[in-house]
Amino acid sequence: PDNVGILAIEVYFPSSFVDQDKLEDFDGVSKGKYTKGLGQEQMGFCHDNEDINSLCLTVVARLMEKNHINYTEIGRLEVGTETIIDKSKSVKSVLMQLFDDSGNYDVEGVDTSNACYGGTSALFNAVSWVESSAWDGRFALVVCGDIAVYASGNARCTGGAGAIAMLVGPSAPLVIESGLRASYMRHAYDFYKPDLTSEYPIVDGKLSVQSYITALDNCYQTFCQKASKKLKTKSFNLSHMDFMMFHSPYCKLVQKSLARIVLNDFVRKELQNYPEEDQSGFDHLSNIKDVSLEDSVFDKNIEKAFMAASERLFSAKTKQSLLLSRRVGNMYTPSLYSCLASLLISTSLNDLPGKRIGLFSYGSGLAASMFSIRVTDQIGLPEVSGLPKVTGHPTFTLHSLVSGLLDINHRLEQRTQIEPEEFTAVLECREKHHTASNYSPTATPELLFPGTFHLTLVDNKFRRTYQRK
Numbered sequence: 056p057d058n059v060g061i062l063a064i065e066v067y068f069p070s071s072f073v074d075q076d077k078l079e080d081f082d083g084v085s086k087g088k089y090t091k092g093l094g095q096e097q098m099g100f101c102h103d104n105e106d107i108n109s110l111c112l113t114v115v116a117r118l119m120e121k122n123h124i125n126y127t128e129i130g131r132l133e134v135g136t137e138t139i140i141d142k143s144k145s146v147k148s149v150l151m152q153l154f155d156d157s158g159n160y161d162v163e164g165v166d167t168s169n170a171c172y173g174g175t176s177a178l179f180n181a182v183s184w185v186e187s188s189a190w191d192g193r194f195a196l197v198v199c200g201d202i203a204v205y206a207s208g209n210a211r212c213t214g215g216a217g218a219i220a221m222l223v224g225p226s227a228p229l230v231i232e233s234g235l236r237a238s239y240m241r242h243a244y245d246f247y248k249p250d251l252t253s254e255y256p257i258v259d260g261k262l263s264v265q266s267y268i269t270a271l272d273n274c275y276q277t278f279c280q281k282a283s284k285k286l287k288t289k290s291f292n293l294s295h296m297d298f299m300m301f302h303s304p305y306c307k308l309v310q311k312s313l314a315r316i317v318l319n320d321f322v323r324k325e326l327q328n329y330p331e332e333d334q335s336g337f338d339h340l341s342n343i344k345d346v347s348l349e350d351s352v353f354d355k356n357i358e359k360a361f362m363a364a365s366e367r368l369f370s371a372k373t374k375q376s377l378l379l380s381r382r383v384g385n386m387y388t389p390s391l392y393s394c395l396a397s398l399l400i401s402t403s404l405n406d407l408p409g410k411r412i413g414l415f416s417y418g419s420g421l422a423a424s425m426f427s428i429r430v431t432d433q434i435g436l437p438e439v440s441g442l443p444k445v446t447g448h449p450t451f452t453l454h455s456l457v458s459g460l461l462d463i464n465h466r467l468e469q470r471t472q473i474e475p476e477e478f479t480a481v482l483e484c485r486e487k488h489h490t491a492s493n494y495s496p497t498a499t500p501e502l503l504f505p506g507t508f509h510l511t512l513v514d515n516k517f518r519r520t521y522q523r524k
């Protein structure tokens with residue numbers, strides 16, 4: 056099959072959020088630290104009646120309904136998550152409840168975990184399956200979901216929650232470019248979850264940022280080498296990416312990452328190969344001589360110079376991908392794909408066909424990859440004949456994919472703002488009951504969006520039951 060990639064996307068985020076400006080006051084940090092220093096506006100969070108299973112149930116059910124897909128049409132379903140509530144039973148197996156009415160239990164795939172990277176691994180696996188001799192002609196479904204919560208302290212403001220489902224198959228409006236992929240994987244204790252009785256990670260914040268940037272440098276250098284070979288171009292640099300997206304722990308790190316790509320191109324002596332209009336702002340870089348990538352990760356002068364020089368490129372290629380990240384926070388595995396969804400709804404449809412989107416996925420521990428998506432040349436407006444489709448679902452087009460995401464802005468506005476005091480109480484409640492059995496959630500479904508699955512009971516054998524609002 057040709058042009059394997061993403062046919063449809065569905066995004067779910069919690070209906071409750073806390074305001075970062077208010078959180079600064081509540082936490083007693085210097086004004087502007089979370090909003091300006093980290094670039095975050097709001098943070099989504101879950102009450103005790105949502106867990107990783109319910110988030111994924113919700114997003115899959117919504118994707119299937121919106122796109123009129125029958126559960127018999129799914130041949131592979133894989134979940135990327137680092138939110139572990141069971142050491143053995145996968146989230147994928149819980150999602151199989153949704154298949155009961157269809158009778159289709161012939162569905163490959165289980166869960167994949169490595170911090171924020173599991174979703175990317177699941178996506179690569181799904182693409183490989185469709186491209187392989189094992190493919191049986193049906194769709195693959197990739198689900199990423201997480202509840203990102205930190206112990207009280209300086210990392211708490213970088214939490215978030217959500218789930219994203221992506222339908223994968225041939226003739227896709229978003230094609231995963233084959234052969235354009237670079238990975239960087241190493242052992243690091245920058246962020247990990249060794250305490251299985253707690254939802255919280257152990258974080259070395261500084262090491263996590265250093266690991267992220269080092270992984271970015273390495274993935275980008277390898278990607279450029281592979282890309283110029285594959286595309287048979289003399290050079291490959293940022294100008295070959297029309298849009299560039301990054302896993303977003305917080306928006307400021309993403310802006311720094313785009314600046315870091317420009318620094319990489321500076322070191323590679325590629326800046327002179329950028330189109331002339333993209334070189335404005337680069338003049339004052341001429342007095343910077345030798346820069347070592349390894350030594351410059353925390354070099355504030357270098358960072359400042361390249362942030363300033365790349366500001367226009369950031370606005371053109373990256374900024375519009377941060378809508379969900381800014382307003383929901385770090386969803387972990389869905390973060391990068393929330394950037395994709397944000398980009399698609401924040402860019403004019405006419406500006407998308409034929410474009411190349413670069414994606415950088417990072418998961419602590421660490422696993423990272425850079426890859427690219429080629430947007431189809433055709434918008435694929437729906438036929439205006441007015442005649443109803445008799446059989447099957449309509450074909451998946453760029454138009455149908457983006458249309459399916461347009462409710463995001465409305466849903467962001469429909470959320471309920473919760474005060475920091477109550478947000479803190481909710482996290483304390485989650486903390487207390489994280490490993491509880493015989494537990495009925497204290498939160499009522501009242502605040503949830505219609506159609507949301509929610510936890511109703513953890514019985515005395517830790518079996519979980521859900522209902523749909």
Ligand code: ACO
Pocket residue numbers: 085086087088089091092093171209210211212213246258259260261263264267303304305385419
């Ligand atoms: N106004 C404007 N900016 C401010 C203000 C203010 N009043 N106060 C602080 N800042 C700036 C700082 O200068 C700093 O900017 P810089 O990074 O450009 O130097 C920024 O705000 C953050 O301040 P720090 O003091 O560095 O923040 P802190 O050390 O408290 O923690 C951190 C930040 C490490 C991100 C923490 O929130 C954390 O550990 N988060 C979780 C780990 C994480 O997300 N890591 C990223 C990759 S791994 C992953 O995806 C999970």
